[in-house]
Amino acid sequence: MSEHRRKPPQPQGGGRAAARRGQAGSSPGRRAAPRGATGSPSDSYGSESSGSEGEERPYGGRAEARRAAQRGGGSRRRAAEPGRGGRRAAPGAPSGPGRGRGRSAPPAKKRFIDYPRAGKYGAARWVPSWRLITGIFLAFMGGLVTAAGIGYAMVGIPTEQDTALAQNNVFYWSNGKQMASTGGQTNRQLVSNAEIPREMKNAVVSAENASFYEDSGIDPAGIGRALLNMARGGETQGGSTITQQFVKNTYLSQEQTISRKFKELFISIKVNQKLSKDDILAGYLNTAYYGRNSYGIQAAAQAYFGVDAKKLTTSQCAFLAAVLKGPNFYNPDGGVGAGATAAANTERAKERWSWILDRMVEVGRMSAADRAKVGSFPNFKKQNSNLSGQSGYLIDIAKEYVAKKAGLSPEDLEKGGYRIYTTFDKKKVNELAAAVEKTRKGFLEPKKREKDKYVQFGGASVDPKTGAIVALYGGEGYDKGHYSNNANTLGVPVGSTWKPIVLAAAMKYGTYETAPEPLSPLAKYNGNDLLVIKDQNGDPIMGNNGKPFRQKNEGTKAWGMVTLKKAMEQSINSPFAQLGIDVGLRNTQKLANDMGIASNFFDQANIRNVSFSLGTSTPSAIRMADAYGTFANDGNHYEPYSVTKVLKDGELLKGFEAPKEQSAMDANIANNVTDVLENVVQNGTGKKVADIGFPVAGKTGTTDQNKSAWFVGYTRELSTAVTLFRTDPGKGKLLSMNGTGGVPSIHGGDIPAQVWKDYMVEAMKSYGIPEPFPEAEPMGEIINDTPTPTVAPTPTETVEESPSPSPSPSESLTSPSPSPTTTCGDFSWQCDTANGGQNGGADGGVTSSPTPTVTETDNSGGNANGNGGIFGGPSG
Numbered sequence: 001m002s003e004h005r006r007k008p009p010q011p012q013g014g015g016r017a018a019a020r021r022g023q024a025g026s027s028p029g030r031r032a033a034p035r036g037a038t039g040s041p042s043d044s045y046g047s048e049s050s051g052s053e054g055e056e057r058p059y060g061g062r063a064e065a066r067r068a069a070q071r072g073g074g075s076r077r078r079a080a081e082p083g084r085g086g087r088r089a090a091p092g093a094p095s096g097p098g099r100g101r102g103r104s105a106p107p108a109k110k111r112f113i114d115y116p117r118a119g120k121y122g123a124a125r126w127v128p129s130w131r132l133i134t135g136i137f138l139a140f141m142g143g144l145v146t147a148a149g150i151g152y153a154m155v156g157i158p159t160e161q162d163t164a165l166a167q168n169n170v171f172y173w174s175n176g177k178q179m180a181s182t183g184g185q186t187n188r189q190l191v192s193n194a195e196i197p198r199e200m201k202n203a204v205v206s207a208e209n210a211s212f213y214e215d216s217g218i219d220p221a222g223i224g225r226a227l228l229n230m231a232r233g234g235e236t237q238g239g240s241t242i243t244q245q246f247v248k249n250t251y252l253s254q255e256q257t258i259s260r261k262f263k264e265l266f267i268s269i270k271v272n273q274k275l276s277k278d279d280i281l282a283g284y285l286n287t288a289y290y291g292r293n294s295y296g297i298q299a300a301a302q303a304y305f306g307v308d309a310k311k312l313t314t315s316q317c318a319f320l321a322a323v324l325k326g327p328n329f330y331n332p333d334g335g336v337g338a339g340a341t342a343a344a345n346t347e348r349a350k351e352r353w354s355w356i357l358d359r360m361v362e363v364g365r366m367s368a369a370d371r372a373k374v375g376s377f378p379n380f381k382k383q384n385s386n387l388s389g390q391s392g393y394l395i396d397i398a399k400e401y402v403a404k405k406a407g408l409s410p411e412d413l414e415k416g417g418y419r420i421y422t423t424f425d426k427k428k429v430n431e432l433a434a435a436v437e438k439t440r441k442g443f444l445e446p447k448k449r450e451k452d453k454y455v456q457f458g459g460a461s462v463d464p465k466t467g468a469i470v471a472l473y474g475g476e477g478y479d480k481g482h483y484s485n486n487a488n489t490l491g492v493p494v495g496s497t498w499k500p501i502v503l504a505a506a507m508k509y510g511t512y513e514t515a516p517e518p519l520s521p522l523a524k525y526n527g528n529d530l531l532v533i534k535d536q537n538g539d540p541i542m543g544n545n546g547k548p549f550r551q552k553n554e555g556t557k558a559w560g561m562v563t564l565k566k567a568m569e570q571s572i573n574s575p576f577a578q579l580g581i582d583v584g585l586r587n588t589q590k591l592a593n594d595m596g597i598a599s600n601f602f603d604q605a606n607i608r609n610v611s612f613s614l615g616t617s618t619p620s621a622i623r624m625a626d627a628y629g630t631f632a633n634d635g636n637h638y639e640p641y642s643v644t645k646v647l648k649d650g651e652l653l654k655g656f657e658a659p660k661e662q663s664a665m666d667a668n669i670a671n672n673v674t675d676v677l678e679n680v681v682q683n684g685t686g687k688k689v690a691d692i693g694f695p696v697a698g699k700t701g702t703t704d705q706n707k708s709a710w711f712v713g714y715t716r717e718l719s720t721a722v723t724l725f726r727t728d729p730g731k732g733k734l735l736s737m738n739g740t741g742g743v744p745s746i747h748g749g750d751i752p753a754q755v756w757k758d759y760m761v762e763a764m765k766s767y768g769i770p771e772p773f774p775e776a777e778p779m780g781e782i783i784n785d786t787p788t789p790t791v792a793p794t795p796t797e798t799v800e801e802s803p804s805p806s807p808s809p810s811e812s813l814t815s816p817s818p819s820p821t822t823t824c825g826d827f828s829w830q831c832d833t834a835n836g837g838q839n840g841g842a843d844g845g846v847t848s849s850p851t852p853t854v855t856e857t858d859n860s861g862g863n864a865n866g867n868g869g870i871f872g873g874p875s876g
Helices: 015-024 062-073 122-126 130-154 198-208 220-231 242-250 258-274 277-287 297-305 314-323 342-362 368-372 391-406 426-443 495-509 564-570 573-583 585-594 610-614 621-632 667-683 751-767
Strands: 168-172 178-183 418-422 455-462 469-473 524-526 561-563 643-648 697-702 708-714 719-726
Touching (some): 168 391, 178 391, 198 314, 277 297, 297 314, 342 368, 391 469, 495 564, 495 610, 495 708, 561 564, 621 697, 667 697, 697 751, 708 751
Antiparallel strands (some): 418 643, 455 719, 524 561, 697 708
């Protein structure tokens, strides 16, 4: 063992204690230097023969020495100071300069990455040094450069002939047999760069990528935004260059992933280096999708204008450049989704067409003089469609569902290659269409009666036990020039078919008088015409003229106090107008949400008005059939769906599992509503279907000025809604049906009920013996059971006739979405920006009564229980 590691022997004469006692004595001589005085941590005690003088120091210890050494330089020992003793000398070792300097320990081995940092304590150990940060950054950048080089070397330049050919989308009936095939390679024609008009090139470059001829083919900022948004789980953002769009259209899949975005980056750089700008632009225009199943500029020119691409006018070029932004929202024929109606798309296309022409002047690709010569928005030829009958509407519903669930845009879905299996029952679809056509032919004579023109039928049938849409009627067919889907239309108020939802809310939540107890359907309300409606404080709700608001019924009969069951049977307005206030409008809205009618279907102009309880909202036939299915299914609701599975390249796509059951109300509430609606069919406004031969429950509805009529009914196996309305084809507004069919007015209990009956008689044959409805157990509190004198309205009373200052919901069939990105609901089926309309009365009777807005101050805190007014309802 080396000398400096050998433990020195204890001094003679008593050891350290004796030494200390000797130092304290009077005998002269040299004292050992205090421990540590030499500056060496190994200097435990000085040698007596060192000959150095010093102060006596307190006892320290080896641990203290080690800590001092670490503070002074890690594990390295500090060298002894000159003239001081080093380590203790061995007994008998000579003293002097040769032994006076201690030897240092070997330095610690340095780490390649000093992290956590040596020689630092506490939080400082975890703060990386600038050297470490710089090294990581350089390594990262080096990795990126290497990856970019490898990626650049591996990708090749695509050719539109090999990669830009769309495949078919194939749709199947519920039995697995093919329904239709759409998209594909049938409408693509490549043209040379010389055949593409200069105006078309200028319009596209001006609108989409003004720096196209100068840039490097990529937009780093746009790619960064897209990558960041995808990493966050959001939708991809625009901003790609024309080169990037060309690469995406011709080479890459349409999936929105980070890896695909990187591929797009590398290919775009290489394409920009190898191809001329004119070739890239021609490739883009030859592969882009323009709507009307047209891929490429030549096919689009033929599809919209019936001419070859080289003969397109400047106005037509600007339009096709506008459509490129998104055919689903800019094709004037309309597209998939609630915000893509023909009217909304046409308006958007006109705005973008005008903007593009102005933009061409702004960026120097057209003179102001040439802009002035362009003329008006171009006219189009009639769209050709190989989809006849109901197939176009069925496919639109399925495509919209797939696009939502799979995260695809309608344009991406048009690229094709999907196998889509639907819930649609071919036999029932044909039976519903046959029922409509039977009534249309026997009822309407548009060549003889002006009022019979523009009358529209719509219908939908849903399985209450699954939510599957089994049939729908959307119109006469794409091949007949009718492109809007009447089963999924907006802006048609549902009228008195809304009243069962108000009644169900009263049984679920009670009223401000009965809370926390539910209200019985046998509770009595005043059914008189021109009844003053009161808030929960008992104060009259004021109309727009400053006088108490009076609810109008269809007739003037003085019903007196009637049960809610009787009021539903005869569809009397005044009891349900008051009931809606007593329950709380928000409670009705909440239950409607639970039944699948989202808030965006509500008439926003009248959502706080008395008339809300009478059916001013505008859910589609699909949604109404689905909501009534909740009553048929013991209060349990399924979201409506139209697709069971989707295959892409043989792989099953995720996200198409059947919806799960959700409870909207107790089973006995649903059974009591069913009992009330069975009575409507047997004794009330729905008598037309009373002799159908199996248990049926349903409700009729007609709206203000006879602009729409409904019948919604169900069995345990099937829930079906039928609607009838009349539209102005130019403006999309609802028109009155008074005089249609040669009769003074149309009610839900006649034409819609007849279509419903004819369809259900055939559709129910596939279910064998229909299941009876469950018995309804008595429930809820009965109020106002004591009869009161019937008081007829005074003839001299003034009734407000002026319309509500809010826009009348019945004025517009559909309201254009302010932005094509507006979506709502699970499938974006009905983005209800349309306003619903004042609702009529009995079975939809007609009313001209105003719809006063009820504010929180009208009825909050006005009852002994301190309930929350019409918006909160009973607090319990």
